[in-house]
Amino acid sequence: MNPSTQPSPIRVAIVDDDAIVRETLSAILGQEDGIEIIATATNGIEAVDLVHERMVDVVLMDVQMPELDGIKATSRILAAGGKTRVLLLTTFDDDTFLDGGIAAGASGFLLKSTPAAEIATAIRTVHGGGKVLSPGPTSRVLDRYVRGQRPSTSSTAELDLSGREREVLRLLCQARSNRQIARQMNVAETTVKTHVSSLMRKMGVGSRLEIVTEAYKRGIGG
Structure with missing residues (x-):
């Protein structure tokens, strides 16, 4: 294939307050075909500024961070109406984070224990317009939202x-x-x-x- 006809790499920003996590993910994901790590940030405020300043396709976003957490940062980024997708990463399999991430419009929710190859696949999926969830959260979402087992029922x-x-x-x-x-x-x-x-x-x-x-x-x- 002529280099000029090859698809542009997916431009990814990694946001996490842990330097080791940022460096590790950057090093591993940067070796994946079709993925380019263009920047990193340490909190939600930096993430919002980064998306405003640069063309970012996918933000790999930690949930719990100082200054501005990942869920609020996701809400601000998506409210701007751009094409950036957000993939949330968290250490804790907590429904509070899951619900908040879904409500904020995140395209995916993965645990940090997810293998790097699966994170790379998730990045490609959300960049293509798909949604991804780790297996545990997926089963609970199906239970609560698809099978109708919701916390309460009401109507408009x-x-x-x-x-x-x-x-x-x-x-x-x-x-x-x-x-x-x-x-x-x-x-x-x-x-x-x-x-x-x-x-x-x-x-x-x-x-x-x-x-x-x-x-x-x-x-x-x-």
Whole structure:
């Protein structure tokens, strides 16, 4: 194949407050075909800045970090409406992290015990638009969201949501930004912000992330 026709490598940023983890992942993943480690960061704030400053295809993001944790950083990165995908890594198999990551719009959730080759495969999968979860979290997600074993059940009617608010909620649960929602609904972005504020008030929460988390808790996040 002519070098000029070869696909561009997947540009990956590694974010972790542990220098050994950053260096190890950079060294191992950097040897994988089609993957290029373009930068590293030590916390969520640096990660958000990095994505704004450079073209990053996939962020390999630790969950627990100082300054700004990985879930909040994921929410900020995806709210900007770019093409960057986020793959969360954590030491702890904890549903709080899993739920938060799903709500924030992360494309994947892996344990740090995952072999490097599988992490590389996950990077390729999420870059292609797919979703990945470690086996343990996957089984619990299936139990709770696919088989209907949710923490509680409710409906949008009980929240007295308008048709527009229900549509905005549905799109928020798909990790769409305000700009993307505005385009899809053919309304002004300020109108979307008004609906989001109304959803927060009616659901008794204080952020977009909490809207989605609460929706899943109520069984209306699908």
